[in-house]
Amino acid sequence: MEIFSKPDDLINYKKTLKGSVGFVPTMGALHNGHISLIKRSVQENDHTIVSIFVNPTQFLEGEDFDKYPKKIEADSKICELAGVDILFLPTKEDIYINSDEVLINAPKIKGYILEGYHRPGHFDGVLRVVLKLFNITSPTKAYFGKKDAQQLYLIEKMKRELFLDIEIVPCDIIREENGLAMSSRNVYLSPTERNQALLISRALKRASNLIISGQRDAKKIKEYMMDVLKEIRIEYVEITDRDFNKTDEIKIGESIILIAGYVGDTRLIDNIWV
Numbered sequence: 001m002e003i004f005s006k007p008d009d010l011i012n013y014k015k016t017l018k019g020s021v022g023f024v025p026t027m028g029a030l031h032n033g034h035i036s037l038i039k040r041s042v043q044e045n046d047h048t049i050v051s052i053f054v055n056p057t058q059f060l061e062g063e064d065f066d067k068y069p070k071k072i073e074a075d076s077k078i079c080e081l082a083g084v085d086i087l088f089l090p091t092k093e094d095i096y097i098n099s100d101e102v103l104i105n106a107p108k109i110k111g112y113i114l115e116g117y118h119r120p121g122h123f124d125g126v127l128r129v130v131l132k133l134f135n136i137t138s139p140t141k142a143y144f145g146k147k148d149a150q151q152l153y154l155i156e157k158m159k160r161e162l163f164l165d166i167e168i169v170p171c172d173i174i175r176e177e178n179g180l181a182m183s184s185r186n187v188y189l190s191p192t193e194r195n196q197a198l199l200i201s202r203a204l205k206r207a208s209n210l211i212i213s214g215q216r217d218a219k220k221i222k223e224y225m226m227d228v229l230k231e232i233r234i235e236y237v238e239i240t241d242r243d244f245n246k247t248d249e250i251k252i253g254e255s256i257i258l259i260a261g262y263v264g265d266t267r268l269i270d271n272i273w274v
C-alpha cells in the first residue's frame with residue numbers, strides 16, 4: 001500500500017496507473033461501515049484509494065472537530081488488510097492552501113434543510129472538500145454510505161450539475177447486531193447512552209413495520225416514532241422523497257425516513273430507505 005500526504009504527489013502517481021480507480025473518502029476511525037465501502041471498491045476496481053481527513057470546514061463552531069476520534073495506525077492496518085492500494089493522509093494545510101480560496105456553495109434550499117438547517121454551512125464544507133478530493137484522486141467511481149443520506153444526495157447533485165465524470169456508488173448502512181448504525185462517533189457513548197441510542201434504530205424499525213402493515217400516512221408514522229424516541233433530544237424526524245422534498249404520504253421505493261438527535265452530548269443520525 002502506497003501512502004501519500006501531498007496532493008501533487010498523489011496526482012502524479014495516479015498518472016502512472018492503468019485501469020479503473022475506486023475512491024472512498026473517510027474521516028477515519030474506521031469501522032465496518034467504512035470497511036464495506038472499501039471492500040466494494042476493491043472488488044469493483046483495479047485500484048482503490050482511501051482518504052482519511054478530518055475536514056475542518058464541515059464542522060461548525062462548538063462541534064467535535066478537536067476531539068474527533070483518531071486511530072491512524074489501526075486505520076492503515078485495516079486499509080492494508082482490506083486490499084487498499086493507496087492511502088491518502090493529507091494535513092489541513094495540504095488541502096486548504098490559501099486563506100482566500102475559490103469556494104463552493106451548497107444549494108441554498110437542499111443544502112439548508114434537515115442536516116443543513118441544524119448544521120448551517122456543514123454541506124458547504126462537505127462539498128468543498130469532496131470536490132478537492134475528487135480532483136486529487138480523479139476516480140472512476142466514488143463510494144458513499146446511505147447513512148449520510150443528504151450528503152450522498154448533495155454529492156450526486158454536485159456531480160450532475162458540475163458535470164463530474166465520476167460514478168457515485170451509494171452503499172447500504174451497516175449496523176451492529178442490535179440495530180445501532182455504525183458510526184465513528186459511537187465511541188463517545190457510555191454503556192447507558194448506547195442503550196438509549198438503540199431507540200433510534202428501533203423507531204425506524206417501528207416505522208418500517210407500520211409501513212409493512214399498510215400505514216402510508218407520514219404524520220401518523222412520525223407520531224409513532226416520536227413515541228419511541230421520547231428519551232432522546234430529537235432535532236428532526238422527517239419523511240422525504242429521494243430528492244429530499246418532505247412528503248405526507250409514503251411511496252414504496254421512493255421515500256426516506258430520517259432521524260437526527262442527541263444522546264447525551266453525541267449527535268447521531270440514522271435513516272431507512274423505504
Ligand code: AMP
Nearest residue numbers: 026027033144145147148172173174182
Ligand atoms: P465518515 O468517516 O463518517 O465521513 O464516513 C465516510 C463514509 O462512510 C461516508 O460515505 C459515510 O456515509 C460512510 N459510512 C459511515 N458509517 C456508515 C455505516 N454505518 N454504513 C455504511 N456507510 C457508512
